Amino acid sequence: MDVTAKVKEIIVDELGVDENEVTMDANFIEDLGADSLDTVELIMKFEEEFDIDIEDEEAEKLTTVGKAIEFLKEKLN
Amino acid sequence: MRLENKVAVITGGARGIGYSIAEKFASEGAKVVILDLNQDSIDKAVAKLNKLQEDATGYIADVTNSQQITDIFKQIYKRFKQIDILVNNAGITKDNLMMRMKEEDWDAVINVNLKGTFNCTQKVSRYMMKQKNGVILNIASVIGIMGNAGQANYAASKGGIIALTKSTAKEFASRNIRANAIAPGFIKTEMTDNLSQEVIDKYAEVIPLNRMGTPHDVANLCLFLASEEANYITGQTICVDGGLVM
Ligand SMILES: NC(=O)c1ccc[n+]([C@@H]2O[C@H](COP(=O)([O-])OP(=O)(O)OC[C@H]3O[C@@H](n4cnc5c(N)ncnc54)[C@H](O)[C@@H]3O)[C@@H](O)[C@H]2O)c1
8 A cells, every 4th residue: 555645645635735735844734724623633534544543642743744654654564 | 494404313312302302303304313222212203203204213322332322423424424413312310319329320320411422422523523514412401500409410410511512612613513502491201290290380480481391492492503593603501491590
C-alpha cells in the first residue's frame, strides 16, 4: 500500500484542501486551516483506514503531514 | 411536514414519553429508529409507527453498553446514510432516601440516564460531524433542577444531563450540531398511572397550571426543538412542567 498517497488523499478529503497544499511540512492547523475537531477526525480516519490504534500522546505529536506519514509508515511495519 | 426525510433515533422509544416523541416525529415525516430493551415491545411500537410513516425501525440496544451502541449507530448510518436527530430519552428511577439508598441503585440510575446519554451522543457525533448538521435532544427532568427528597441518584443523573448538554452544545457548535435539554415536570405515563388520585391531586396543587402534563406536551416541545424553527437555539434547558419551575 502506498501510505503517502493514502494519507494525502485522506487529508484532502477530510480538510477539503487542495492536493498541492498538502506538502510534507504543512502544519494541519496553521497551514491547512484545521481546528481541534478536524484533527481528532483526521486521527480517527487514520485509525479506521489503516486499522490501527493511535494513542492520544502519539496523536498530539502528529502536527504536520510529514510527521503523520512518517509515524504511520513506522506503525504499519 | 416539519421533519420530512429526517432520520431520528430515539432511545427508550418503545413506550411512554419516548414512544410519544417517535409518534410525533413519524407523523411529521421523519424516519424513526427506536432503541429499547425488549424485542416484543419494540416490534409492537414499530408496527404502530409504520402506519404513520414507512421506514420506522427498531433495534434492541442497552444504552449503557458502549460497544453495542457503537455497532448499532454504524448499522443505522449504513442503512439510512444520515442520522439527523438523536433523542436521549431512555431513563430509569430507583428511588429511596439517601440513608437507605444502595450503591447499586445509585450506579444503575447514573449508568442508564447519564452514561447512556453520553454513550449515544459520543457515537452519533461522528456521523453528525461528517454531515455538518445534527440535533441532539436530552430528556432531563425538573428534578435535575430542583432536586427531590428520595431521588438523589435520579436528580444527580438529570442535573448531569443538563451540564452534559451544555458541553455538547459548545463542543459541536462549529459543526452546526445543536444540543438542548428538555425538563419535563409531572407527566402522566404508565409509570404514574399507579399513583392514587390523592397523590396526583397533591402534585397538581403545586403546579401553577394545576394539572399533570401528557407525553404529548413533551413531544410537542421536542418537535419544535428538532425542527428548523429552532435553528438558533442550543445549549438550553427548557421546562415543560405547567409552570412548576420558574
Ligand atoms: N414520566 C414523567 O413524569 C417524567 C418526568 C420527567 C422526566 N421523565 C423522563 O422521561 C424519560 C422517559 O420516561 P417515561 O416516563 O416515558 O418512562 P418509561 O419507563 O415509560 O419509558 C422508558 C423507556 O426506556 C427504556 N429503557 C430503560 N433502560 C434502558 C436502557 N438501558 N437502554 C435502552 N432503553 C432503556 C424502557 O424499556 C422504556 O421503554 C426518562 O428519561 C424519564 O426520566 C419522565
